[in-house]
Amino acid sequence: MSKLNIGIILGSTREGRLSPQVGEWVKQIADARGDANYEIVDIADYKLPLLGEADATEQATAWNTKLASLDGFVFIVQEYNHSISASLKNALDYAREAWNNKAAGIVSYGSVGGARAAEHLRGILGELSVADVRVHPALSLFTDFENGTFKPADLHLTNLNGMLDQVLSWSGALKTIRS
Numbered sequence: 001m002s003k004l005n006i007g008i009i010l011g012s013t014r015e016g017r018l019s020p021q022v023g024e025w026v027k028q029i030a031d032a033r034g035d036a037n038y039e040i041v042d043i044a045d046y047k048l049p050l051l052g053e054a055d056a057t058e059q060a061t062a063w064n065t066k067l068a069s070l071d072g073f074v075f076i077v078q079e080y081n082h083s084i085s086a087s088l089k090n091a092l093d094y095a096r097e098a099w100n101n102k103a104a105g106i107v108s109y110g111s112v113g114g115a116r117a118a119e120h121l122r123g124i125l126g127e128l129s130v131a132d133v134r135v136h137p138a139l140s141l142f143t144d145f146e147n148g149t150f151k152p153a154d155l156h157l158t159n160l161n162g163m164l165d166q167v168l169s170w171s172g173a174l175k176t177i178r179s
Contacts, residue, residue: 004036004171007070010075011088013044017077018109021150022139026074026107028057029160036168043067043091060094067098071173072105073130074163076119079110079117084124092124099128101178103170105163106136111144113138133166134143135159 008026010019023040030038046063049056077084092099104125109112115138127133137159139145144152 004071006036006072008074010042012085013087023076066100072103072167074105077108077117079114082116083120084117102176103131104166105133109139135163168170
């Protein structure tokens with residue numbers, strides 16, 4: 001069986017965001033496993049306007065094509081006002097079928113590990129027919145970042161690898177019903 005394609009979705013577009021650092025950490029650990037093809041998918045690259053406010057046919061087509069090429073996802077989610085970022089919600093809404101019957105893991109960060117944002121994302125993923133896995137690395141802004149630089153505690157490796165194990169298992173199983 002060929003390797004699964006897993007997208008590491010950066011869930012923010014704002015300047016000075018920390019998600020690229022977290023995404024690179026996830027990708028580095030994931031790539032070292034050698035068990036799937038991992039790639040960072042930055043929603044900022046797709047320049048999606050607010051849904052319904054402009055003709056975004058070109059951007060939406062590119063976004064949906066990218067998502068359709070992936071078998072599963074790892075969302076890098078930061079907590080903004082107890083929820084996910086508006087840019088991530090907008091990007092989620094720009095696709096429907098491209099999300100369906102795939103698995104996702106969540107790596108979150110914030111003052112309480114981004115737990116509230118992760119829980120909001122789980123509800124949205126359920127509506128999009130994405131099976132989110134239970135294991136969830138939750139990073140603290142107080143202990144895993146130093147002056148804007150990501151410095152994760154070693155203890156997060158156990159959860160990250162456990163989450164990746166689940167994403168791959170579920171992504172492989174769900175691929176059989178999409179074929």
